Amino acid sequence: MTHAIPLGLVGLGTIARNQHLPSLEDVPAFRLAAIASRNASLDGLPGYADIDAMLAAEPDLGAVSLCTPPQGRFAQAAAALRAGKHVMLEKPPGASVSEVMALDRLAQAQGVTLFATWHSREAAAVEEARALLAGATIRRVRIDWKEDVRHWHPGQQWIWQAGGLGVFDPGINALSILTRILPDPVFPLSALLEVPENCQAPIAARLSLQTSRGAPVEAEFDWRQTGPQTWDIHVETDGPEVLLREGGAKLFVDGAARISAEDREYRRLYARFAELIAAGQRDVDLAPLQLVADAFLLGERQMTEPFHD
Template sequence: MMAVRIGLVGLGKIARDQHVPVLNASPDFTLTAIASRNAALEGTAHFATLEAMLEGQPDLEAVALCQPPQVRFEAAKAALRAGKHVFLEKPPGATLSEVKLLADIARAAGVTLFASWHSRYAPGVEPARVWLAGRRLRGVTIHWKEDVRHWHPGQDWIWEPGGMGVFDPGINALSIATHILPPFFLRDAVLEVPSNRAAPIAATLDAVTEEGVPVRAEFDWRQTGPQSWTILIETEDGPVRLEKGGAELYIGDVAQPLPPEAEYRGLYDRFAALIAAGESDVDVAPLRQVADAYLSGRRVSVDPFEA
């Protein structure tokens, strides 16, 4: 397959840190254009909007969308209806219904839609899934705690409806859990919402598998110092632990040899394979867990938060 000509919409931190270098090194894609109101990339065609990019680059074949989830639906719809393959940053949308509609539009247009979950491509995740397959679980504990001021300085959109608050990082943990564990469903949730914000700053989820195995997740955006991205799975054959968001894997207390981190290379390899096969991958399981937490969780008002 010849390299796919791709445009990037949104040129924030994640685009600069991950998408741009991976695309520049990829044999499968050629980064052709950028659409951003506030930033440009030297040596790459620049447009203020997606619509201008689609008009100015008619030979564009794919688009990667890196804007906040609240505005992603209209952009994805426009790109799909223009016949472009679409890569959605996580989360794939602000609601389950809009993602389902995008999948229908992609199918009707005969193009690929890829709802990406980068944490599933952390080096320890797939080995953990393989090791856990067929083993009896006893319990799962997830700690995903970080400092929002460090990772999202001055970003107000994450506190608005659809911005997801602490579930913006927490959905990374849920993307791993829904990939490596048997299906589980929510029994109880507590969402701690600052009195001056619309989205939670912390959350505790208590879920259970069909077999009754407890799955507890604790998310918090107020943690300073060392950050915590840990999933501990107790099994009848001993514990399995993913640390640093899946970059490290321990079976028992033994660190497992793993390849270097290459999450976004894995995502773009998957996107290229889907395009070549004429298929889509729109897994909304992590987003469904978040939606369930919002639907049935208890909201508790906590101290105001100022960035």
């Protein structure tokens, strides 16, 4: 592509400011041209209250990136696709598997790109882990994904509502890595969901999964951890023992450190988005969201003490 694609950013919350804005500055394939946000704006850029107003006033936009909560995102994405814009979806790509499938069909019919992103798959060590495991027989997997919700999601009430996913909002990052690095598909056998009395989404969850070849996968997600945070995936095989730490930024093989790198996940996402547009392709992998949906379907709900931010 010889000219930068004008892009409209929808939603200007924490993730947009911390990740999308600086990443767009570093990816020359795109030019940030407009913002749609109910409560915020950026100096020097046209700002609109919602995506419909932005699309009406900015017909030259080539792409739209959605950074809004998953509830209600379907209508925003559908409006952009119907307007002929390429669309990038923040994770999780929607509030349900079915609605994202519908968006994918719409994108295909419109002849535009739809990119359902999983930023943790772009962590520095994920692809090396995938290569190491490609020819291995998996014996067991252990996931520990524990963090402090008050630090990472202060005041975000939508995340505790139906469709907000609760602890699966970070937990789905682990599942996105899992479904990328393992050579075999996985599916859940059971789940225990700890739900605060005043919320609709879980604050903690334990999942028992299995690969299609019968290897056990145990995952524990918890939003109540203070102090050092834990984002680990440990894979035992008939060959190397693979440990991903810090959300995939660090790789240990048989106990020895192999990769440790800075966070460039969102820069890689936007570069990938540009590649998909140039090739006229879509990328909509729903495996991580399907696992979360299955966990809710199979999960035993256990009420726990109320959560107060």
